[in-house]
Amino acid sequence: MGCSASCSGRIVHSDDDKIKDAKIIFVVGGPGSGKGTQCEKVVAKYGYTHLSSGDLLRAEVASGSERGKTLQAIMQKGELVPLDTVLDMIKDAMIAKADVSKGFLIDGYPREVKQGEEFEKKIGAPCLLLYIDAKGETMVKRLMKRGETSGRADDNEETIKKRLDLYYKATEPVIAFYSSRGIVKKIDSELPVDEVFGHVAKAIDGLK
Ligand SMILES: Nc1nc2c(ncn2[C@@H]2O[C@H](COP(=O)(O)OP(=O)(O)OP(=O)(O)O)[C@@H](O)[C@H]2O)c(=O)[nH]1
Numbered sequence: 782m783g784c785s786a787s788c789s790g791r792i793v794h795s796d797d798d799k800i801k802d803a804k805i806i807f808v809v810g811g812p813g814s815g816k817g818t819q820c821e822k823v824v825a826k827y828g829y830t831h832l833s834s835g836d837l838l839r840a841e842v843a844s845g846s847e848r849g850k851t852l853q854a855i856m857q858k859g860e861l862v863p864l865d866t867v868l869d870m871i872k873d874a875m876i877a878k879a880d881v882s883k884g885f886l887i888d889g890y891p892r893e894v895k896q897g898e899e900f901e902k903k904i905g906a907p908c909l910l911l912y913i914d915a916k917g918e919t920m921v922k923r924l925m926k927r928g929e930t931s932g933r934a935d936d937n938e939e940t941i942k943k944r945l946d947l948y949y950k951a952t953e954p955v956i957a958f959y960s961s962r963g964i965v966k967k968i969d970s971e972l973p974v975d976e977v978f979g980h981v982a983k984a985i986d987g988l989k
């Protein structure tokens with residue numbers, strides 16, 4: 782357990798107890814900065830549980846549920862879905878994996894300071910925030926390329942621009958918020974993938 786006192790949760794119910802001492806790492810960065818790529822490598826090396834907020838939302842869309850239809854419309858515009866929806870999905874996914882998890886990588890979350898605050902009230906505090914940083918033009922280029930094959934409705938020029946604008950406006954303040962706690966590690970993701978991972982691994986090893 783790497784986070785001891787700083788990972789305290791305010792937990793009441795028994796299901797909640799399962800995750801109250803979980804090791805939690807937030808992975809924050811712009812769209813296409815390489816969060817998912819690095820998370821995959823962290824899973825392979827450290828066996829952590831990877832929970833991508835975007836993937837959880839896309840799974841709900843793919844289920845064809847009424848809620849999924851509402852989410853799809855929001856995501857297609859590059860806007861943020863209501864905070865409670867994402868938080869409930871993340872929490873349920875954490876509880877489902879609690880018994881076997883060595884720690885959780887929460888990828889693409891929080892998107893705004895308020896999301897982080899609510900997460901801490903309902904689940905617990907992160908012991909590390911990996912800030913995956915790439916230039917705007919790099920992110921656009923990567924997403925346009927990914928869009929050739931990803932099939933993601935939001936990997937198109939217009940929505941990419943909106944996602945990027947929202948990232949700078951809503952998500953960058955998250956980094957300042959957690960920096961004051963000294964848990965932010967900024968990772969330059971302009972480098973080749975394996976070099977980026979070297980820095981990610983160093984940050985995680987520093988937790989022990
Ligand atoms: N050159 C280079 N390409 C990268 C790097 N990391 C990711 N990519 C590519 O950039 C694209 C986006 O990477 P993802 O890992 O999907 O980015 P993400 O931040 O998870 O993006 P979202 O799913 O939109 O949140 C992919 O096609 C990757 O192959 C990197 O370090 N260097």
Ligand SMILES: O=c1ccn([C@@H]2O[C@H](COP(=O)(O)OP(=O)(O)O)[C@@H](O)[C@H]2O)c(=O)[nH]1
Nearest residue numbers: 812813834835856859860861862867889892
């Ligand atoms: O906490 C979250 C996470 C994702 N999204 C939505 O899901 C989309 C895709 O998110 P993902 O993290 O997969 O991709 P990114 O925008 O980082 O490229 C976003 O544009 C939002 O519409 C959201 O509203 N809240």
